[in-house]
Amino acid sequence: MTLVYAGCASHAPGITGRADQADPETRDAFYAAYDGMRADIEASGAEALIVLAAEHFANFFMDNMPSFAIGMADFYDGPIEDPAWLGIDRFRAPGNRDLSQRLISEVMQTVDVSYAEEWKIDHGIAVPLHFLTPRFDLPVIPANINCQGPPLTPLHRAWAFGEALRQAVDSVPEKIALVGTGGISHWPATPDSGKINEAWDRDFLDRWQRNDRDALLDYDDLSVYSEAGQGGFEIRTFIATSAAALGAPGTVHFYAPIPIFAVGCTIASYDLEGFPAPDST
Amino acid sequence: MSLYYVQKFLYHLNRDPAVQVAYREDPGAALASYELTDEEVEALTVPDIGLLYVLGVNGQILMHFAAFHQVAWADYLQQMRDGVAAYGPVREGVYAMTGFEGVEGAASP
Numbered sequence A: 001m002t003l004v005y006a007g008c009a010s011h012a013p014g015i016t017g018r019a020d021q022a023d024p025e026t027r028d029a030f031y032a033a034y035d036g037m038r039a040d041i042e043a044s045g046a047e048a049l050i051v052l053a054a055e056h057f058a059n060f061f062m063d064n065m066p067s068f069a070i071g072m073a074d075f076y077d078g079p080i081e082d083p084a085w086l087g088i089d090r091f092r093a094p095g096n097r098d099l100s101q102r103l104i105s106e107v108m109q110t111v112d113v114s115y116a117e118e119w120k121i122d123h124g125i126a127v128p129l130h131f132l133t134p135r136f137d138l139p140v141i142p143a144n145i146n147c148q149g150p151p152l153t154p155l156h157r158a159w160a161f162g163e164a165l166r167q168a169v170d171s172v173p174e175k176i177a178l179v180g181t182g183g184i185s186h187w188p189a190t191p192d193s194g195k196i197n198e199a200w201d202r203d204f205l206d207r208w209q210r211n212d213r214d215a216l217l218d219y220d221d222l223s224v225y226s227e228a229g230q231g232g233f234e235i236r237t238f239i240a241t242s243a244a245a246l247g248a249p250g251t252v253h254f255y256a257p258i259p260i261f262a263v264g265c266t267i268a269s270y271d272l273e274g275f276p277a278p279d280s281t
Numbered sequence B: 001m002s003l004y005y006v007q008k009f010l011y012h013l014n015r016d017p018a019v020q021v022a023y024r025e026d027p028g029a030a031l032a033s034y035e036l037t038d039e040e041v042e043a044l045t046v047p048d049i050g051l052l053y054v055l056g057v058n059g060q061i062l063m064h065f066a067a068f069h070q071v072a073w074a075d076y077l078q079q080m081r082d083g084v085a086a087y088g089p090v091r092e093g094v095y096a097m098t099g100f101e102g103v104e105g106a107a108s109p
């Protein structure tokens, strides 16, 4: 069993790009929680970090949109955005092509994942990396789910992808950390940017902490859109992470709406120890 | 309307420096190989961020186009609001699912 860490974090570009416009106290508490996630990942001994994000049209477009994709290269360049706009300098993150290939081959046994030998990192992965491996010294494996271009990946397939990822991670000797990234409710890059449905977020996080599969899958796109905005479609990355945790209970370390970041900023993780229970199948 | 091709051009522009150079030098030529209406060509040339939003361009693509044109974040949001005021609700794409939601809930500029 080599999944050594599983958690979720926000990735909105304002987190780094509009840092100076946020309430300093809330912002710094959020950054501190992100630092805590980095410390936990380092303490886990992880030898690679899978960042599972939402596609934002950095790599894929509606001429050929995968439901799921995983990077399979020895390096990944980013950010695709203007560095000044995002507040993150250009970087080359190390990958591990061989490890990616072994993971992808295993995921493919149950989920038809696309692989990509070239992958441009956008804010969905760059913002988490900025906090989690600021020196770019941990091999990264980018992965994503179609959360933007309808028809979207169904939620139960996001769950299946998470299970397949776990099976794959447990099939290789390397210790691996998994971080799902995305919003909960938000209306990013629209006139409603800054709107956050905190009650909806807290209800979702309650389901996430309990790792309650039925409750996590009990959403439909129309109600998510009307209550949580198109950014709410990114719950798929949280749901896949839940599935990968195989029933482990979660903890929300930080949650606070930060309107200028356009999202309810979240840091959460699963307590993987003892899960799955030895007698479970 | 050919929202698909409007977004495809912006997708190429956002990730390909060569397309950025071509578009800066001669927008009309850069746009010529895409199946676009006159209205779409104009929106992409002016550029008219508000109209592009109303045409249905996804914000994950549009915000980079605005940044490319050095439009500040608050101005980008305002131009989309002005677009809705001038041209009406979003016509197509993911934001047309339930129509424009208004901006009352927006807690930041």
Ligand SMILES: [Fe+2]
Pocket: A011, A012, A054, A056, A124, A182, A183, A234
């Ligand atoms: Fe996102």
